[in-house]
Amino acid sequence: MSAVTRPAERFNSAMNVGLQDYDPEIYDLVCKEQYRQYSGLELIASENFTSQAVMEANGTCLTNKYSEGLPGARYYGGNEYIDQVEELCRKRALEAFHLDAAEWGVNVQPYSGSTANFATLTALLQPQDRIMGLDLPSGGHLTHGYQTAKKKISSTSIYFQSMPYQVDPATGYIDYDRLEANAKLFRPKVLICGASAYPREWDYARLRKVADQHDAYLMMDMAHISGLVASRVAKDPFEFCDVVTTTTHKTLRGPRAGLIFFRRNSDLPRNHSLESRINQAVFPSCQGGPHNNTIAAVAVALKQVSTPEFVAYAQQVQANAARLAEALASYGYKLVTGGTDNHSVLWDLRPNKLTGSKIEKICELASITLNKNAVHGDVSAVSPGGVRLGTSALTSRSFQESDFDQVAGFLHRAVQIASQVQEQCGSRMIKDFIKALDGNEDVAALKRDVEAFATQFPMPGFDVTGLKPDTA
Known part of the structure; x- marks a missing residue:
């Protein structure tokens, strides 16, 4: 009997062909980029090389699945395994940063650190509420409210009122005295710490004091130093902050994504319903379905973070x-x-x-x-x-x-x-x-x-x- 070609096969002839054979142009560019990474010296502070296991997880069939919502409360069916992946990622995120699940929760769905930051501010603020973050020329990040005299650059400066703080021009260190004085005039609702290019530690206790003077949230964007924080090479922002955000690459050495940690069961009125507000802000307010393949890869990276080998790595980085x-x-x-x-x-x-x-x-x-x-x-x-x-x-x-x-x-x-x-x-x-x-x-x-x-x-x-x- 001769073989019968099913109609579906005529439409799916490329579905099981590898990249090298199906698209040699893209394959060639990937190989060239691999050689560039191998043969050069990568000194960009926001980049890192992730592991084979992380890359394998990021390239799995999990990319096929839609899973809007949270584990156990999805808007699509067929998420029984996706739920387990996300729950495992959340568990590992808390373990990696030595957090008690009774005191802290985490949302692992943000596509990036920038979306994590905007979702956090969406949860904490109303439009045109006031924020203070480190100015970009002083080493801050675009998402901390950057604007110029002529133009609002970041969406955080477009939708919220922003007054940056700066470093001392003589020393390059953050001018905490001036920060506190300006906060008394501006009265922010969120005080943001964390930076894109600041090579020193943060005085979290001092920042907590300033935030408390105005009943403001203290938010830490630890994107650059999260791997050092997890390894206890850097100071712990969780001791003082209400919300902590991070990317998952950089010093954490995972895929490109974001996390939002939030206090739960707090006695402070400002932190009531913080968990539900942040989860709502991530989805549906700021983004759609999570990238499940990346969440799995984040989970793999976080497992690696919780090892003595990673602690030794972080110490060597410093x-x-x-x-x-x-x-x-x-x-x-x-x-x-x-x-x-x-x-x-x-x-x-x-x-x-x-x-x-x-x-x-x-x-x-x-x-x-x-x-x-x-x-x-x-x-x-x-x-x-x-x-x-x-x-x-x-x-x-x-x-x-x-x-x-x-x-x-x-x-x-x-x-x-x-x-x-x-x-x-x-x-x-x-x-x-x-x-x-x-x-x-x-x-x-x-x-x-x-x-x-x-x-x-x-x-x-x-x-x-x-x-x-x-x-x-």
């Missing part, structure tokens, strides 16, 4: 950052606050008459990835005076303190080349600088040295065998 700061300082460079307490180093290039955008570009050409970043006193986010460095990703590749001495040496060479090129081209315009870099042999030599060094180290998450550089 030690490596301190060593990187020391090494750069030994070359005479200026660092904001003079060093770091966490995973990040904020490097002020203004004394070298260079911008962060130029160093970002020359490093990118030399297989070093970092990002331009505003430092206090800057007036432009497009051409800021500094760069931000982080040690989380390279620590995931087994880098130790001595390895960061070598990294600092590469960065020093990049600055020397940048200064020479800027002087030779006779212009400080970024377009002229980039043009002058074309064919620069010093940059090519730096790239060769960087890649020879980087490829000595293991690469977590995927097999590098057979990967080749892009020679196009």
